[in-house]
Amino acid sequence: xxxxxxxxxxxxxxxxxxxxxxxxxxxxxxxxxxxxxxxxxxxxxxxxxxxxxxxxxxxxxxxxxxxxxxxxxxxxxxxxxxxxxxxxxxxxxxxxxxxxxxxxxxxxxxxxxxxxxxxxxxxxxxxxxxxxxxxxxxxxxxxxxxxxxxxxxxxxxxxxxxxxxxxxxxxxxxxxxxxxxxxxxxxxxxxxxxxxxxxxxxxxxxxxxxxxxxxxxxxxxxxxxxxxxxxxxxxxxxxxxxxxxxxxxxxxxxxxxxxxxxxxxxxxxxxxxxxxxxxxxxxxxxxxxxxxxxxxxxxxxxxxxxxxxxxxxxxxxxxxxxxxxxxxxxxxxxxxxxxxxxxxxxxxxxx
Amino acid sequence: xxxxxxxxxxxxxxxxxxxxxxxxxxxxxxxxxxxxxxxxxxxxxxxxxxxxxxxxxxxxxxxxxxxxxxxxxxxxxxxxxxxxxxxxxxxxxxxxxxxxxxxxxxxxxxxxxxxxxxxxxxxxxxxxxxxxxxxxxxxxxxxxxxxxxxxxxxxxxxxxxxxxxxxxxxxxxxxxxxxxxxxxxxxxxxxxxxxxxxxxxxxxxxxxxxxxxxxxxxxxxxxxxxxxxxxxxxxxxxxxxxxxxxxxxxxxxxxxxxxxxxxxxxxxxxxxxxxxxxxxxxxxxxxxxxxxxxxxxxxxxxxxxxxxxxxxxxxxxxxxxxxxxxxxxxxxxxxxxxxxxxxxxxxxxxxxxxxxxxxxxxxxxxxxxxxxxxxxxxxxxxxxxxxxxxxxxxxxxxxxxxxxxxxxxxxxxxxxxxxxxxxxxxxxxxxxxxxxxxxxxxxxxxxxxxxxxxxxxxx
Numbered sequence: 054x055x056x057x058x059x060x061x062x063x064x065x066x067x068x069x070x071x072x073x074x075x076x077x078x079x080x081x082x083x084x085x086x087x088x089x090x091x092x093x094x095x096x097x098x099x100x101x102x103x104x105x106x107x108x109x110x111x112x113x114x115x116x117x118x119x120x121x122x123x124x125x126x127x128x129x130x131x132x133x134x135x136x137x138x139x140x141x142x143x144x145x146x147x148x149x150x151x152x153x154x155x156x157x158x159x160x161x162x163x164x165x166x167x168x169x170x171x172x173x174x175x176x177x178x179x180x181x182x183x184x185x186x187x188x189x190x191x192x193x194x195x196x197x198x199x200x201x202x203x204x205x206x207x208x209x210x211x212x213x214x215x216x217x218x219x220x221x222x223x224x225x226x227x228x229x230x231x232x233x234x235x236x237x238x239x240x241x242x243x244x245x246x247x248x249x250x251x252x253x254x255x256x257x258x259x260x261x262x263x264x265x266x267x268x269x270x271x272x273x274x275x276x277x278x279x280x281x282x283x284x285x286x287x288x289x290x291x292x293x294x295x296x297x298x299x300x301x302x303x304x305x306x307x308x309x310x311x312x313x314x315x316x317x318x319x320x321x322x323x324x325x326x327x328x329x330x331x332x333x334x335x336x337x338x339x340x341x342x343x344x345x346x347x348x349x350x351x352x353x354x355x356x357x358x359x360x361x362x363x364x365x366x367x368x369x370x371x372x373x374x375x376x377x378x379x380x381x382x383x384x385x386x387x388x389x390x391x392x393x394x395x396x397x398x399x400x401x402x403x404x
Numbered sequence: 405x406x407x408x409x410x411x412x413x414x415x416x417x418x419x420x421x422x423x424x425x426x427x428x429x430x431x432x433x434x435x436x437x438x439x440x441x442x443x444x445x446x447x448x449x450x451x452x453x454x455x456x457x458x459x460x461x462x463x464x465x466x467x468x469x470x471x472x473x474x475x476x477x478x479x480x481x482x483x484x485x486x487x488x489x490x491x492x493x494x495x496x497x498x499x500x501x502x503x504x505x506x507x508x509x510x511x512x513x514x515x516x517x518x519x520x521x522x523x524x525x526x527x528x529x530x531x532x533x534x535x536x537x538x539x540x541x542x543x544x545x546x547x548x549x550x551x552x553x554x555x556x557x558x559x560x561x562x563x564x565x566x567x568x569x570x571x572x573x574x575x576x577x578x579x580x581x582x583x584x585x586x587x588x589x590x591x592x593x594x595x596x597x598x599x600x601x602x603x604x605x606x607x608x609x610x611x612x613x614x615x616x617x618x619x620x621x622x623x624x625x626x627x628x629x630x631x632x633x634x635x636x637x638x639x640x641x642x643x644x645x646x647x648x649x650x651x652x653x654x655x656x657x658x659x660x661x662x663x664x665x666x667x668x669x670x671x672x673x674x675x676x677x678x679x680x681x682x683x684x685x686x687x688x689x690x691x692x693x694x695x696x697x698x699x700x701x702x703x704x705x706x707x708x709x710x711x712x713x714x715x716x717x718x719x720x721x722x723x724x725x726x727x728x729x730x731x732x733x734x735x736x737x738x739x740x741x742x743x744x745x746x747x748x749x750x751x752x753x754x755x756x757x758x759x760x761x762x763x764x765x766x767x768x769x770x771x772x773x774x775x776x777x778x779x780x781x782x783x784x785x786x787x788x789x790x791x792x793x794x795x796x797x798x799x800x801x802x803x804x805x806x807x808x809x810x811x812x813x814x815x816x817x818x819x820x821x822x823x824x825x826x827x828x829x830x831x832x833x834x835x836x837x838x839x840x841x842x843x844x845x846x847x848x849x850x851x852x853x854x855x856x857x858x859x860x861x862x863x
Binding site: 210 | 711
């Protein structure tokens, strides 16, 4: 494991470059001409509403799907470049050093936590055991390698706080621990890019905070770049260096978390407004002032939404469910839709 | 009967009686046409119907009374025992007894001295039956089941055609020794290599198949091998089989009469028992080799990958494991041991024919693996002893003739009892005799993994 404290020069160099990726399942276009970059040493988050194609992107990157079109280039630290769409899935982990976790945890439930981490070091151990033959004869090379593998597993078990349960079957661990173990297992393959599919799903706030710390530690200590799909905005906004937003298989926003958070397109995507409507809204407010039309549109939407909520509260005394992460949106989808419907009226209602 | 056990417990009886009556009705429905009526021919070749109400009544009564007894006595007794055992376990915490802890060492020791014990007990001539029919026969199945265990128990690939590899091994020895006169010790490894090659050949097309589909294709593969052996008469002599296969030798010393024979060299009286005892130690060695390799492989990356494959194939691929080669090595390793066992079988019988390699053999070996508990060597060995030894011992039960009449041949009921035993064990221990899995590595303490967490594999 080479340690690279994210250097400013290096962090501009993309570890993964996705160009014009598209994936079709029969007539369904899951990803349409998607291009994005993950920079080395960064935590890049991919967010988007359900069904936006996030997991499909992951499956294309890790070789579980063969993309219909496009190019996925992974550059390793040693300068080697791999076209992921041409590699079979196991070589993507073995050669290109991309590891992944799954949305629904896929641990080897009948194997102990320790064994799970040892299986992850398969290729290293396979080589040192002389593809089983030398190891079967009990040569010292394999013994040394197996001790090293156990030490590495111990390191990660300590890191994820599961050292006491090392000899318990993975299926017996609590849910949060299983999530952490899956990340540790992926890390045991010595990846340069770690792809995490909703690592915080189903975690309580404390576990989620621990996960944040773990991911930051992984980035800072091992120099592994992280690609992350997440719905929990607390996680996304807190730890990611870069956020990509997908909707219906296309990229609608890309940038720093603060920027993405204020992007009207993103807000619209999350609140369920049609693209054309938001464009109309932007057009409408663009004329009078010279300021960024997007900001004004957002401000207007937000103001209307707040007013809406205030009205609702006055009537029902109901608690508005405001998520802290979405400060600017501060509205429930329903009220936002009403807002947009109102915004549509003056421009003549193109539908 | 009800009066007899009234003080026992009141609440169980009404339901037990009801269940008994229901069982009787069901038995009547089932048996009325099968047992109640019998069609026969009379002297003038006419079909006549004989009615056997008495026999039917006996069968129905057995079913009804049996069900009643089970409900009224056996099932309360079982629950009481279970409770008692739970109570004991919580108190003791469980340091297993000396016998349990060293079971495998004791078993190996017993197997090593078994022929000596038998010879001491029943003499050289009497030992033939016990060493050959019990010892060798059981050990062949132990070895086959341990070989299949690699494919089914560890890698989780359901193989219904395992006997094909056994056949490949047997025929490689039979053909190459009769046509080219090669010795057993040269052909033993070759038979293993041939079988492993066939394992890979089978493995390739079925790599993408899982579960039921894999099972069907392996089943077909077993049949293909058998049909080839039957129909390729120019080489295999078809259903006649190959006879007069050379016997194995002890480092060049043949077990024959004559001045160079084993008995003459060691100055012993001539007896067939020496060869059997030699074969016994040979198969014991081969079986222990299988076990040793399996135990070693489980601690190697490839063994762990097999087990990981059984648990979750997709996760395996996400960790950079080449599932194709992993599956193929499992098929090849399992097949290799099948091939070893096959060539031993040919050397022991001196005769092979396709009839020895029917699907039933695959089924029996698979049944032993499943009964023993998939992945557990000790469980499988115990299952083989119970199943094969149990069916062999039926031959010894001649006293049953006094009960059922002189026409009764107990060994014909082999499969019936085999099936019954399987059902019983699966109800009693659904994960086999040894349901828990021993981890291949540990940090603090070796803890057995309960069968509840392990998976059987997807195919």
